Amino acid sequence: MSSPDDQSHRFTTSYQVDGETGELQVYDAPDGQWSAPVPFCCCPGEPKAVSGWGFGLAVVNRNDGLATKGRYGWDGGLGTSWAAIRSRG
Numbered sequence: 001m002s003s004p005d006d007q008s009h010r011f012t013t014s015y016q017v018d019g020e021t022g023e024l025q026v027y028d029a030p031d032g033q034w035s036a037p038v039p040f041c042c043c044p045g046e047p048k049a050v051s052g053w054g055f056g057l058a059v060v061n062r063n064d065g066l067a068t069k070g071r072y073g074w075d076g077g078l079g080t081s082w083a084a085i086r087s088r089g
Helices: 005-010
Strands: 014-017 024-028 051-054 057-060 072-075 081-084
Touching: none
Parallel strands: none
Antiparallel strands: 014 024, 051 057, 057 072, 072 081
């Protein structure tokens, strides 16, 4: 997911609470780490990951003791997560 440069004015600042002071601090500015598309490498010889990405979702491609093969969902870095496993209804 990305946005054209001429629409970057629509982004907002993401804040987090400083664990020591309790004050808000900038986590990511509008021109920060999430302002450009994330580079993905599907390079031959790279280690095979437990999960891959498709349509913006993580898809687990093997059982690893933590997640079940076929599980798909979103693990957001800012506290949003959901998952579904079709085989379990």
